[in-house]
Amino acid sequence: MPVAAGSRGNPYDVIIVGAGATGGWAAMRLGAAGMNVLLLEAGPNRPRASPLRARVDSILQSYVQPFLPGRKQREAKLRELARRQPIQSLCYAWAGDPAAFVDDLDNPYVATGEPFHWFRARQVGGRLAVRYHGRRFMRFTDHDLRAATREGGLDWPVSEAELSPHYAHVERRVGWWPREDNAAERWLKRVLARAWPGRGTVPISKVCPPDLIALALRTGRVTLQSGAIVSHLELDPGSNEVNAVALIDAATHARREVFGRRVFMCASTVETTRVLLNSCSARYPDGIGNASGVLGRHFMEQVHVYAQLRIPAGQRDTWLPPLPIDLFVPSLCETTAHAKGARFGVQVMSGRVFATRDLQVCLSSFGEMLPRPENRVTLSATQKDRWGLPVAEIHYRLCDSEKQLIRDQRRFLTSLGAADLAVEIEGPDKPLGYAIHEVGTARMGADPGTSFLDPYNRSWEVKNLFVTDGASFVTSGYRNPTLTMLALTERACAHLLESSRSHAEARPTAVAKPVRAPAVVEP
Numbered sequence: 001m002p003v004a005a006g007s008r009g010n011p012y013d014v015i016i017v018g019a020g021a022t023g024g025w026a027a028m029r030l031g032a033a034g035m036n037v038l039l040l041e042a043g044p045n046r047p048r049a050s051p052l053r054a055r056v057d058s059i060l061q062s063y064v065q066p067f068l069p070g071r072k073q074r075e076a077k078l079r080e081l082a083r084r085q086p087i088q089s090l091c092y093a094w095a096g097d098p099a100a101f102v103d104d105l106d107n108p109y110v111a112t113g114e115p116f117h118w119f120r121a122r123q124v125g126g127r128l129a130v131r132y133h134g135r136r137f138m139r140f141t142d143h144d145l146r147a148a149t150r151e152g153g154l155d156w157p158v159s160e161a162e163l164s165p166h167y168a169h170v171e172r173r174v175g176w177w178p179r180e181d182n183a184a185e186r187w188l189k190r191v192l193a194r195a196w197p198g199r200g201t202v203p204i205s206k207v208c209p210p211d212l213i214a215l216a217l218r219t220g221r222v223t224l225q226s227g228a229i230v231s232h233l234e235l236d237p238g239s240n241e242v243n244a245v246a247l248i249d250a251a252t253h254a255r256r257e258v259f260g261r262r263v264f265m266c267a268s269t270v271e272t273t274r275v276l277l278n279s280c281s282a283r284y285p286d287g288i289g290n291a292s293g294v295l296g297r298h299f300m301e302q303v304h305v306y307a308q309l310r311i312p313a314g315q316r317d318t319w320l321p322p323l324p325i326d327l328f329v330p331s332l333c334e335t336t337a338h339a340k341g342a343r344f345g346v347q348v349m350s351g352r353v354f355a356t357r358d359l360q361v362c363l364s365s366f367g368e369m370l371p372r373p374e375n376r377v378t379l380s381a382t383q384k385d386r387w388g389l390p391v392a393e394i395h396y397r398l399c400d401s402e403k404q405l406i407r408d409q410r411r412f413l414t415s416l417g418a419a420d421l422a423v424e425i426e427g428p429d430k431p432l433g434y435a436i437h438e439v440g441t442a443r444m445g446a447d448p449g450t451s452f453l454d455p456y457n458r459s460w461e462v463k464n465l466f467v468t469d470g471a472s473f474v475t476s477g478y479r480n481p482t483l484t485m486l487a488l489t490e491r492a493c494a495h496l497l498e499s500s501r502s503h504a505e506a507r508p509t510a511v512a513k514p515v516r517a518p519a520v521v522e523p
């Protein structure tokens with residue numbers, strides 16, 4: 001009788017925890033290379049709109065729906081849903097797709113220090129599959145990766161040049177291409193240049209990422225199990241490797257274990273850390289692989305300031321074509337000789353011409369946070385989620401330089417006023433979390449004494465454990481982080497495949513496994 005896949009006698013080659021952006025990429029990449037992969041996802045496998053359909057829906061929702069009958073009923077329904085999602089409903093994208101987000105009452109967390117709004121999707125596809133995702137993908141530069149050289153602390157163990165081929169690979173796959181400014185953007189750039197001389201402005205290319213999970217399943221090597229909440233990892237004390245992944249059925253609360261030769265943690269920064277901290281053993285009482293004590297520490301987000309710029313029709317010297325506006329104003333230290341200085345970038349987007357022909361533009365500024373060990377994620381000693389798992393506690397305090405960074409961003413945005421532009425900061429300051437760019441807590445590094453992961457995202461201590469989501473970040477940068485998460489995942493997979501290949505070549509008896517049909521296991 002054949003031994004069931006995922007049992008102790010027939011382990012998967014790789015178990016991936018979390019079917020979001022990074023988990024989807026890892027499953028696609030490792031499945032295509034012939035590995036038998038089990039992809040575990042806590043949330044449901046909801047039907048997904050095609051990128052085109054999602055785009056049309058977004059336009060309809062912004063411009064048409066407010067004028068359709070039934071608005072009051074729609075608003076009442078949202079108010080009802082928001083009772084179970086008091087945090088998630090504060091996210092700009094929530095109203096367009098509430099079911100993509102977690103139920104806050106079932107999935108509580110604690111924020112000590114600064115208030116923190118933690119926006120989470122719990123579904124196959126993760127946050128990347130949220131209908132109104134920003135879809136802005138940007139590369140980190142050496143300015144981001146060498147932040148410690150400027151400010152002190154730990155540098156990334158990888159350079160822009162080393163990441164470059166992996167960025168290129170991901171960009172090709174997700175359909176990212178550089179583009180020229182359009183006519184509306186060229187006009188706005190001239191206006192902004194008057195207020196912000198010397199700041200370069202580049203166009204942002206938005207992407208419509210393909211459905212990574214569908215691509216992974218198409219390899220015939222990947223089994224997707226939705227409704228599977230991973231509670232912890234089991235360590236085999238003999239080999240000092242993970243040998244089992246413990247999970248809870250989201251619907252029945254039944255517990256079981258699955259077995260794999262390697263584990264990729266891709267559950268998103270805080271959730272990944274929560275699982276790792278909850279995986280305790282005699283050897284690692286403070287979380288699996290946590291010999292250095294850095295697991296959970298150096299948590300970061302990006303400080304975010306948001307403003308609206310309104311340019312009345314009378315102030316425009318020209319007719320403006322109704323084209324979308326998506327520009328990026330990088331930090332001064334990247335466009336001038338300033339080595340130091342406030343590191344923030346402004347995204348200028350979604351130009352909207354009103355009936356009055358006024359132009360309204362959103363200015364979204366993101367500032368870099370630097371790692372401090374006291375900003376950390378731990379497990380609550382008292383509070384549990386609906387499945388009996390200890391909830392995450394997020395401890396964050398803004399330091400003086402971060403408070404200054406918020407003031408610098410506000411001052412920079414309001415400086416548009418000096419050029420006779422009407423800008424209104426959305427305030428008071430939003431709590432942390434609004435950038436939705438949380439990173440850190442299991443950082444990579446060149447030294448096992450100060451980092452959790454080696455330079456290829458593998459645990460220094462537990463050699464078959466990989467973390468490739470934002471938890472592995474060393475600093476936050478001030479650009480959108482998902483492209484870098486995907487590039488790191490791609491690089492970790494390529495390195496794993498390369499080393500497994502050399503290993504297999506050293507053992508000539510290795511036989512290729514037959515391709516199986518795609519498998520989706522519903523709870």
Ligand SMILES: Cc1cc2nc3c(=O)[nH]c(=O)nc-3n(C[C@H](O)[C@H](O)[C@H](O)COP(=O)(O)OP(=O)(O)OC[C@H]3O[C@@H](n4cnc5c(N)ncnc54)[C@H](O)[C@@H]3O)c2cc1C
Pocket residue numbers: 017018019020021022023040041042043091093119121122123124125126127128130132133134135136137138228229230231266267268269271272275436437469470480481482483485
């Ligand atoms: C509205 C919105 C707009 C955004 N816009 C941008 C943007 O323009 N550019 C950008 O770079 N970033 C953007 N982001 C952030 C981006 O989506 C995230 O950085 C990215 O999705 C993180 O990828 P991930 O794989 O780490 O986590 P996710 O994509 O969040 O996926 C993690 C998955 O793991 C699952 N999971 C969690 N815990 C467990 C467990 N215990 N067991 C099993 N499964 C588990 C979750 O259910 C989830 O499906 C945006 C986010 C949101 C919400």
